[in-house]
Amino acid sequence: MTIKDIARLSGVSITTVSRVLNERPDVSAESRRRVLEVIESNNYIPNNSARDLVKTKSDAIGLVVRGVSNPFYTDIIRAVESSITAGGYAMVMQQISSNEDELKRAAMMEREKRLRGLILLGGRFDYTPADLALLNVPFVCCSFANHYGTLTEEEYSSVAIADKETAYQAVRYLINSGHRRIAALITCPDDRSISQLRYEGYVQALTEAGIPLEDSLVICTETYNIQGAYQSMSRVLDDGGSFTAVFAISDNMAIGAMRALREHGRTIPESCSVIAIDGIEVSDYIDPPLTTLCQPMEEMGRRSIQILLDMIEGRSGNCHEVLPTVLRIGGSVKTLV
Amino acid sequence: MTIKDIARLSGVSITTVSRVLNERPDVSAESRRRVLEVIESNNYIPNNSARDLVKTKSDAIGLVVRGVSNPFYTDIIRAVESSITAGGYAMVMQQISSNEDELKRAAMMEREKRLRGLILLGGRFDYTPADLALLNVPFVCCSFANHYGTLTEEEYSSVAIADKETAYQAVRYLINSGHRRIAALITCPDDRSISQLRYEGYVQALTEAGIPLEDSLVICTETYNIQGAYQSMSRVLDDGGSFTAVFAISDNMAIGAMRALREHGRTIPESCSVIAIDGIEVSDYIDPPLTTLCQPMEEMGRRSIQILLDMIEGRSGNCHEVLPTVLRIGGSVKTLV
DNA sequence: GTGAAAGCGCTAACAT
DNA sequence: ATGTTAGCGCTTTCAC
Numbered sequence: 001m002t003i004k005d006i007a008r009l010s011g012v013s014i015t016t017v018s019r020v021l022n023e024r025p026d027v028s029a030e031s032r033r034r035v036l037e038v039i040e041s042n043n044y045i046p047n048n049s050a051r052d053l054v055k056t057k058s059d060a061i062g063l064v065v066r067g068v069s070n071p072f073y074t075d076i077i078r079a080v081e082s083s084i085t086a087g088g089y090a091m092v093m094q095q096i097s098s099n100e101d102e103l104k105r106a107a108m109m110e111r112e113k114r115l116r117g118l119i120l121l122g123g124r125f126d127y128t129p130a131d132l133a134l135l136n137v138p139f140v141c142c143s144f145a146n147h148y149g150t151l152t153e154e155e156y157s158s159v160a161i162a163d164k165e166t167a168y169q170a171v172r173y174l175i176n177s178g179h180r181r182i183a184a185l186i187t188c189p190d191d192r193s194i195s196q197l198r199y200e201g202y203v204q205a206l207t208e209a210g211i212p213l214e215d216s217l218v219i220c221t222e223t224y225n226i227q228g229a230y231q232s233m234s235r236v237l238d239d240g241g242s243f244t245a246v247f248a249i250s251d252n253m254a255i256g257a258m259r260a261l262r263e264h265g266r267t268i269p270e271s272c273s274v275i276a277i278d279g280i281e282v283s284d285y286i287d288p289p290l291t292t293l294c295q296p297m298e299e300m301g302r303r304s305i306q307i308l309l310d311m312i313e314g315r316s317g318n319c320h321e322v323l324p325t326v327l328r329i330g331g332s333v334k335t336l337v
Numbered sequence: 338m339t340i341k342d343i344a345r346l347s348g349v350s351i352t353t354v355s356r357v358l359n360e361r362p363d364v365s366a367e368s369r370r371r372v373l374e375v376i377e378s379n380n381y382i383p384n385n386s387a388r389d390l391v392k393t394k395s396d397a398i399g400l401v402v403r404g405v406s407n408p409f410y411t412d413i414i415r416a417v418e419s420s421i422t423a424g425g426y427a428m429v430m431q432q433i434s435s436n437e438d439e440l441k442r443a444a445m446m447e448r449e450k451r452l453r454g455l456i457l458l459g460g461r462f463d464y465t466p467a468d469l470a471l472l473n474v475p476f477v478c479c480s481f482a483n484h485y486g487t488l489t490e491e492e493y494s495s496v497a498i499a500d501k502e503t504a505y506q507a508v509r510y511l512i513n514s515g516h517r518r519i520a521a522l523i524t525c526p527d528d529r530s531i532s533q534l535r536y537e538g539y540v541q542a543l544t545e546a547g548i549p550l551e552d553s554l555v556i557c558t559e560t561y562n563i564q565g566a567y568q569s570m571s572r573v574l575d576d577g578g579s580f581t582a583v584f585a586i587s588d589n590m591a592i593g594a595m596r597a598l599r600e601h602g603r604t605i606p607e608s609c610s611v612i613a614i615d616g617i618e619v620s621d622y623i624d625p626p627l628t629t630l631c632q633p634m635e636e637m638g639r640r641s642i643q644i645l646l647d648m649i650e651g652r653s654g655n656c657h658e659v660l661p662t663v664l665r666i667g668g669s670v671k672t673l674v
Numbered sequence: 675g676t677g678a679a680a681g682c683g684c685t686a687a688c689a690t
Numbered sequence: 691a692t693g694t695t696a697g698c699g700c701t702t703t704c705a706c
Contacts, residue, residue, distance in 0.1 A: 018702085048449050111382035355685060389684095614693080
């Protein structure tokens with residue numbers, strides 16, 4: 001069933017059918033009615049490949065994710081997908097492993113699929129202008145920005161929270177609650193990632209409060225997953241790590257750490273407080289509910305697509321949005337007297 | 338940059354370039370080398386739309402999901418995406434809300450995108466042959482089957498666990514632990530969904546053990562989410578619901594219910610045991626770790642794609658796979674003396 | 675308001 | 691081994 005069949009069946013030319021298909025005004029009501037009728041009754045759907053070919057572009061937007069199973073990304077993906085579909089585009093998703101380069105993958109997808117735009121969900125913080133040359137369509141960095149790179153604000157778009165400041169607030173919250181021996185659960189202090197940024201917030205908060213930094217309180221997990229956090233924290237506790245509170249750079253890592261703490265007889269929050277950043281749903285249902293700074297996942301996804309569509313459809317250029325976080329007080333932080 | 342440019346630049350015809358592109362043997366080593374060189378240095382990537390158009394089909398496989406943020410689906414999606422990419426195809430994902438019909442959406446996608454096949458992740462259990470007429474490409478039902486429908490085994494494919502039997506095992510485990518007043522946390526006893534199937538397992542286990550069914554022990558949440566389970570369980574506990582154990586049809590719902598139990602002073606497992614089905618990662622990190630029957634998510638995703646590609650590439654026809662579950666003993670079930 | 679015809683970039687006979 | 695050519699299904703001038 002092609003446009004030709006519809007034309008034949010409704011007794012008009014291909015052109016007229018095309019006009020109806022594209023909601024052009026220059027078709028008589030009568031022709032339109034007939035064509036629509038035939039389309040309807042034959043369940044005809046135009047071939048996207050053919051349309052894309054002639055228009056030399058598709059209606060697809062690519063989503064490149066570092067790990068779809070990261071529960072933090074999950075809500076964003078949902079919002080992204082909804083917004084893309086609502087905007088009349090289609091989403092093509094690819095995930096990449098931690099050692100792959102998201103830009104190379106994105107560039108590949110872009111050319112192959114003739115993408116109109118890209119969302120990068122999680123990625124490196126150190127793109128250079130040369131990296132960008134790979135991409136020929138608008139893109140939005142979602143949940144990260146170019147803090148360690150050399151891009152100017154005009155060269156790319158981003159939607160994220162203020163990572164360093166948020167981490168600072170979290171640690172500040174612990175300090176205000178009377179804690180001074182505060183461990184940081186991060187992936188690595190200088191991997192130019194979100195972890196480094198949040199670690200910097202931790203350092204700033206301690207420094208400002210006149211609390212000396214201690215290497216033994218910086219727990220590096222290498223990975224972002226729950227199991228890695230559990231193992232790293234277990235190891236530290238086995239070695240007798242001593243602190244009254246933990247700042248975890250993600251809810252997921254906090255949850256892994258909390259199990260390690262419990263298994264080592266450290267009740268939460270009585271013998272160790274925990275605070276994190278992200279605000280995934282489940283962390284509000286665990287015991288005790290995790291005190292955390294919530295990112296507006298839904299909004300991050302939605303805004304990213306809004307910005308991307310604005311660029312694709314020529315309404316505006318690159319832009320950067322820093323979304324606010326909200327402190328969700330659970331029961332994982334104890335005030336020391 | 339099109340195939341024509343490459344042909345010109347390497348001094349051969351477009352056919353030869355096409356041959357190189359498609360790794361055909363009938364090209365001289367010399368020509369191949371030259372073409373490859375030009376392709377490489379110009380960063381040329383063939384236009385997929387054009388290829389799809391002439392081949393009258395794409396390289397895309399559609400994934401239709403009921404709620405991407407369901408943590409149980411998340412691992413499956415990851416496996417599905419990896420397998421699709423590894424098989425040389427591309428994944429196009431769409432999620433649908435609970436009131437939309439997945440088959441209609443799938444059919445829409447299929448025609449528009451000229452999909453080669455479809456994975457339905459979560460869906461109705463009551464398809465009829467008429468429903469199937471909508472779809473013209475192979476598809477695999479992932480995590481569900483046609484238990485309440487009228488399809489024959491030859492008409493569709495599925496990869497799932499034995500839901501009723503698994504639920505039976507879970508409840509049986511509670512009974513063997515000495516429980517007799519066992520609540521069931523389900524969405525609805527007769528919605529022809531996975532909930533109904535698992536509820537049937539619950540009924541069978543009780544009946545077999547000579548335990549009378551009690552309406553007041555069947556807690557319906559309508560939704561599958563954590564919050565809905567929390568609210569429903571809270572309501573029941575407010576009304577003084579009395580039971581020594583809860584069988585939840587999903588880990589997620591169990592986690593919601595556990596918070597409600599705690600908030601009502603019911604410690605787990607001392608004053609109430611909890612068992613569930615799914616085995617998502619986080620449920621092994623909560624306190625107490627949830628005792629649950631784990632589905633092999635990774636394998637479900639992988640096998641679904643294997644089966645789908647086998648059908649797409651004509652290696653075999655429809656087939657059904659029932660994957661085993663594994664009991665993961667946490668600390669949420671207490672043995673009554 | 676409508677249609678004929680060119681062409682988007684590619685593959686696949688078919689010929690050489 | 692290589693090139694010529696006819697479409698794939700659609701949109702878009704351009705004429706009428």
